[in-house]
Amino acid sequence: MTTSSATRKQTPSQARSIGSIRRAELSRAAFEAVVLYGLRKTTLEKVGDLAGVSKGVVLHHFKDKGALLEAVFRRSNTLLGDAFVELCKHADNPYERLWAIVVANFFGTIFNRKVCQAWVSLSAEVAHSSQCQRVQAACNARIQSNLCHELKHFLDDEDTQRSAHLLSLLIDGLWVRAGLQAEPLTSANAISDMEYAVLKLLPNDKQSVARHNEARQKMENVASILLGSKAYTNQTFRV
Amino acid sequence: MTTSSATRKQTPSQARSIGSIRRAELSRAAFEAVVLYGLRKTTLEKVGDLAGVSKGVVLHHFKDKGALLEAVFRRSNTLLGDAFVELCKHADNPYERLWAIVVANFFGTIFNRKVCQAWVSLSAEVAHSSQCQRVQAACNARIQSNLCHELKHFLDDEDTQRSAHLLSLLIDGLWVRAGLQAEPLTSANAISDMEYAVLKLLPNDKQSVARHNEARQKMENVASILLGSKAYTNQTFRV
DNA sequence: ACTCAAAACTTACCACTAGACAGTTTTTCG
């Protein structure tokens, strides 16, 4: 009773407080602003405008600009993680789960020049916040753990660790490139690069290659249905 | 001030104009500022202070802050390239030249948390400038071409291209990680990751492994002598 | 040595931004 008095909000149908809703709106608007204008030209006022409120409101919900960007960063990573979880529900074996990870990271809706640029900006911006370093570390650890969980079906312990690490590095590399490179880096290209790496790191006899191919195509299909239908585009990373 | 008049004296052997000297000084100071304070807190005034001049001077030599950061970016990439060229002079075969590329990118003097953080910040900042996109593209092309030139001794054309691409992606990934990760990523770790990748992508029979190992150690030695002695540390990326 | 124009530099200034703050409206709940 006394403990719950801290969170005094209790609208039975709506669990979230207005504050948390606003914070979500604002971090979404902030991400949009970074995508639209670039980090350097993203001001609190523009974020407020995009959310339909005044600049002051932004600072009322986030103690400073850093905290706002921190929230955006956390939110982006969460969404990326969610995409993987969603995709994983339709993956039935190690091959498919492996490709669920890859496809979740590179599917067209969230993998494009502007978004990757924003991601790089945010990462750089947020690097001094120890809070965000933990988020980032947790995110990397999660991806790596997910990769390990699947790769161990194909490799021994030592190689599983190293390969998972390499693949996660490759993912980061592709995101940076996509953000910096002038000519756009398509999802197909990125996934193809990952495929080449996977086939070099894992057993690549004829049968394995075929199963990887099959799994990749299935997850790409699932992704295009899931991310296309579910209004993921409007809700999250629309550009 | 006698000091300022002394610095402005130009010996006939020095062909460079005062302007280009100042620009070099300023871009060096700007890089230092980004490393010290982070991009967000790097102001023209601080850059001026680090270079011992007023803010106005900075804008006199660079039309705006973007142009300054652009110069810093170009300068960094040039220095990285020079390190490779320097190293390459002591490499006598494809193995050693391959490891010259790797070692040049990851040797301790220039590969550390602060510098990588600065690199990521700059990359993100500069992504909108088409001028810098060309610099970046040229830089990537150069690394990839260098890699191809050596890899083709071990692989067919198709695999050479793809492997070179993968390795250059891996380099970017490692730089980003080094910048964002809380716990520092050592040169040894980075080079070890590259080694694992190289051995998976290239022929990895006993003899090849031995020659790679030998080449890696030689280039590491050369690097520690070259970069240590030549005051590279003071001149360029001192932290 | 003198002139004078260009280059280097300084200073004063403007528009805008992050952030603080005090005051006002709206929600929430006893």
Place this chain on the structure above:
DNA sequence: CGAAAAACTGTCTAGTGGTAAGTTTTGAGT
């Protein structure tokens, strides 16, 4: 209802990027 908490607004300040006008230094031509 009514008071307290939360949401919100407008205003103010310190700082920042950028401009422009003015001052000093440099150096090439006479």
